[in-house]
Amino acid sequence: MGGLVYISFAEWNKHMTPAARLQAAIEILDRVIAGAAAEQALTSWARASRFAGSKDRAAVRDHVFTALRCWRSHAALGGAETGRGLMLGAVREAGADPALMFTGDGYGPSRLTGDESVARTPRMTAAEENDLPDWIWPMFSDSLGADATAAAQALRHRAPVHLRVNLRASDVADAQSQLAEEGIVTERLSIAPAALNVSEGARKIRNSKAYTSGVVELQDAASQAVVEALPLRAGLRVLDYCAGGGGKSLAIAAHADCQVYAHDIDWNRMKDLSPRAERAGVQIELLRTAELSAQAPFDIVFCDAPCSGSGSWRRAPEGKWRLTAERLAAVVETQAEVLQQTAQLVAVDGVLAYATCSMLDVENENQVTRFLQSNPEWQKTLSKRWLVQDGADGFFVALLKRHS
Incomplete structure (x- = not known):
C-alpha cells in the first residue's frame, strides 16, 4: 500500500x-x-x-x-x-x-x-456486471425477479438528495422558495406529499436558513413514504422503536398531532433528536429500554428493523462488500426477535408496522410470514415495497394488526 x-x-x-x-x-x-x-x-x-x-x-x-x-x-x-x-x-x-x-x-x-x-x-458474470457479491446475487435476483438488474444498476450510481418539508413550519411551495433564495433548486416528488428532490446546491443545505430553522430535513423520499403508510391520526400514542437518529420520529410528529415516543437500544444514536425536535417545533419523548413496559401499550409501534441495508447501498456502498451470509443470517434472527418483542408493546386493535431498508425477501415478506405463522392472532393489512430504480431508496413496510 x-x-x-x-x-x-x-x-x-x-x-x-x-x-x-x-x-x-x-x-x-x-x-x-x-x-x-x-x-x-x-x-x-x-x-x-x-x-x-x-x-x-x-x-x-x-x-x-x-x-x-x-x-x-x-x-x-x-x-x-x-x-x-x-x-x-x-x-x-x-x-x-x-x-x-x-x-x-x-x-x-x-x-x-x-x-x-x-x-x-x-x-x-451477472454478479460482476451488477456489482454484487457472488453469494448474494441469486438471492437478490430471486427477490426482485425481472426488476433485479435495474435495481442492481441503480445501486451503481450516486443516490439523489431528498428533503422533507416540515408541514408544521411551512408549506412545500414556500419551502422551495426559501431554498431557491439560497441557490438550492428543488422539484416536488410524487412518492410523498412533502418530498423534494434537490437538483442544484445540495452542498449548501446544511448551512441554509430553511434547514437550520427546521423548515426542511434531509430525508430520503422512500423513508417519508413509509411514514405516510402508517395509519396516523391525532391523539394516537406512537412508538418509533428503532429510532436511530430520529428522522422518522420527526416525520411522524410532523404528520399528525400524536404523542410520539422514540427508542433505540443504543441511546447515543438519539443524542441529537431532542434539539432536532425543538428546531422542528414538535415534541418527542425519548424512552430507554427499561421504560418501555411502563409506557406500553402503544396504538402504533413502528419498527424500522436492523437490516442488510441493501436498499441504501448506493449511499453506503461498503455495506454490500462487508455483508456476509453469516451476518445476514444473524440480522434475520435479530429481526425475528425484534418483531416478537415489539408485538408485546402494541395495544389491542393497535398496529405493528415492520419496515426495512432492504430489497431482500428473506428480510421482508418471508420475515412477516414467519411472524404470522407463529402468531396466528395477528393479520397483515398492508404490504408495500419501493425499489431503488424508482428514484428513492429501496424500502419495505408491512402493517400488522392483532385480532380483537
Missing part, C-alpha cells in the same frame, strides 16, 4: 490536477482494501492534504465512492482489485483514454505498464 500524497506549501493555492485527484483516490482505496473504513480513510487524507480545496476533496470523494459502488466491474476493467486497478477501470468505463491520466507527471498515477495498456473487454 502506498503512502498518502504530500505536496509542499508552495502548491497551497493551486488546485489539484485531475490526475492528482485520481492518484489520491487510488491511495485512499488502497487503505480501504487494507481494512480502513472509507470515511476514515478520506478524513485522514483530507487532514494530511491541506493543499486540497473543497472542489478537490469533493472530486476525490466522488472517485472513491464510485469505486465502492462499482467495485467488481471496475476491477474487471482495470485488471486488479487494487486502488490503481479500480481507478483504471473507472477511466475505461467513462470512455476516456487512461494514457492521458496515467502519465507519471506531477502527482498523478505512474505510467501504464505494458499489460495495463491493453484495453480489457472481460467476460463478466
Whole structure:
C-alpha cells in the first residue's frame, strides 16, 4: 500500500490536477482494501492534504465512492482489485483514454505498464456486471425477479438528495422558495406529499436558513413514504422503536398531532433528536429500554428493523462488500426477535408496522410470514415495497394488526 500524497506549501493555492485527484483516490482505496473504513480513510487524507480545496476533496470523494459502488466491474476493467486497478477501470468505463491520466507527471498515477495498456473487454458474470457479491446475487435476483438488474444498476450510481418539508413550519411551495433564495433548486416528488428532490446546491443545505430553522430535513423520499403508510391520526400514542437518529420520529410528529415516543437500544444514536425536535417545533419523548413496559401499550409501534441495508447501498456502498451470509443470517434472527418483542408493546386493535431498508425477501415478506405463522392472532393489512430504480431508496413496510 502506498503512502498518502504530500505536496509542499508552495502548491497551497493551486488546485489539484485531475490526475492528482485520481492518484489520491487510488491511495485512499488502497487503505480501504487494507481494512480502513472509507470515511476514515478520506478524513485522514483530507487532514494530511491541506493543499486540497473543497472542489478537490469533493472530486476525490466522488472517485472513491464510485469505486465502492462499482467495485467488481471496475476491477474487471482495470485488471486488479487494487486502488490503481479500480481507478483504471473507472477511466475505461467513462470512455476516456487512461494514457492521458496515467502519465507519471506531477502527482498523478505512474505510467501504464505494458499489460495495463491493453484495453480489457472481460467476460463478466451477472454478479460482476451488477456489482454484487457472488453469494448474494441469486438471492437478490430471486427477490426482485425481472426488476433485479435495474435495481442492481441503480445501486451503481450516486443516490439523489431528498428533503422533507416540515408541514408544521411551512408549506412545500414556500419551502422551495426559501431554498431557491439560497441557490438550492428543488422539484416536488410524487412518492410523498412533502418530498423534494434537490437538483442544484445540495452542498449548501446544511448551512441554509430553511434547514437550520427546521423548515426542511434531509430525508430520503422512500423513508417519508413509509411514514405516510402508517395509519396516523391525532391523539394516537406512537412508538418509533428503532429510532436511530430520529428522522422518522420527526416525520411522524410532523404528520399528525400524536404523542410520539422514540427508542433505540443504543441511546447515543438519539443524542441529537431532542434539539432536532425543538428546531422542528414538535415534541418527542425519548424512552430507554427499561421504560418501555411502563409506557406500553402503544396504538402504533413502528419498527424500522436492523437490516442488510441493501436498499441504501448506493449511499453506503461498503455495506454490500462487508455483508456476509453469516451476518445476514444473524440480522434475520435479530429481526425475528425484534418483531416478537415489539408485538408485546402494541395495544389491542393497535398496529405493528415492520419496515426495512432492504430489497431482500428473506428480510421482508418471508420475515412477516414467519411472524404470522407463529402468531396466528395477528393479520397483515398492508404490504408495500419501493425499489431503488424508482428514484428513492429501496424500502419495505408491512402493517400488522392483532385480532380483537
